[in-house]
Amino acid sequence: MNLNRNQIADLPKTKKIHLINAITGFKPVNLIATRNTNGMENVAVFSSVVHLGSNPGLVGFVLRPTTAQRDTYENILNATYYTINHVHEGIIEQAHQTSASYPKDVSEFGKTGLTPEYIDGFQAPFVQESRVRMGLRVQKVIDIELNGTKFVIGQIEQISIPDTTLVHEHGYLNLEKAESMALVGLDGYHKASLVARKSYATVDQPTRTIKLEDNGK
């Protein structure tokens, strides 16, 4: 299949949405949870979380101007804290259901069967069922005028990974064992298995395959 600019523009609407949402490759599947200043909790699924830097730990995500995502945005603006929680195979149903357009005064936690959990005094709720979780404070919101989306950047201020065997000695995170999901397009939930870890690439030498450390298996 080979499409130029005009042929892409002429794709049927549904086909275009599915294809363009999938064409960037596998996406992470995360629940972003917030609490507004009145104590109202919110949780919604996002597939646009992206690593921006390690020191400090900065993470971005894309907000679309939709109902489900607008509550998340308003809560982050008001309360400044939020959490990002991996979705694993056991909570696909609940996570996907958070994308429905619930009214503003309804918590998706109650409606979907996910459980808010407060850890270590962090001000936003974590998702108790999630196995890899981080707490963030918003640093910057960038308006992307090209299509009316917003790019929200936060700094990681809390990390919660209850199963310590997921974190290997030198920091490798075993997301296969965590059963974290990878998404295709809008709705294709995949599990992933390790093919190989590759050593740091240099000009003069071919890369080696790294063995997974025993403490993490």
Place this chain on the structure above:
Amino acid sequence: MNLNRNQIADLPKTKKIHLINAITGFKPVNLIATRNTNGMENVAVFSSVVHLGSNPGLVGFVLRPTTAQRDTYENILNATYYTINHVHEGIIEQAHQTSASYPKDVSEFGKTGLTPEYIDGFQAPFVQESRVRMGLRVQKVIDIELNGTKFVIGQIEQISIPDTTLVHEHGYLNLEKAESMALVGLDGYHKASLVARKSYATVDQPTRTIKLEDNGK
């Protein structure tokens, strides 16, 4: 494992880099290819490509201030066109090797054994070995002053998926069949397999599981 802000800051450097790079979840693995106005070609691997919108098709990625990525940036600024190409299991070695710091006057295509391919008059090279490919024109570069990275946004102007069975009737893209890779952290290449497609979520009904269309299997 439970770390607060100070404990995160105090992590050993290598452990912090691996952990923070992995904590956002699975990442897409893409080769970004460019050609500068002198005809010099460049290709480098990126795991930060993110979907921004479908109509028009807008895609972002994060550029770090490193040698391997700076050539890509300068070429995009000068030539405006670039391509994003999925990495599959058969080209992990070549893709990972593009992250080595080759000199400016050396093409990573020649050094890594990847092949540039020009399609349909599009001005940037595609990676011939890749199975899911798109051509873009840069729309905007956003400086992220928090850590000196840049967020590059382009519009999709060309799509090339040689194996038509990868694209299902309504646009679902079979990335399991394409063997597209999902990355953990800096170096953990994973293959993915479909668990379930879930129907559009609504407030009143539980989501259904969608069957993959037969034409794509």
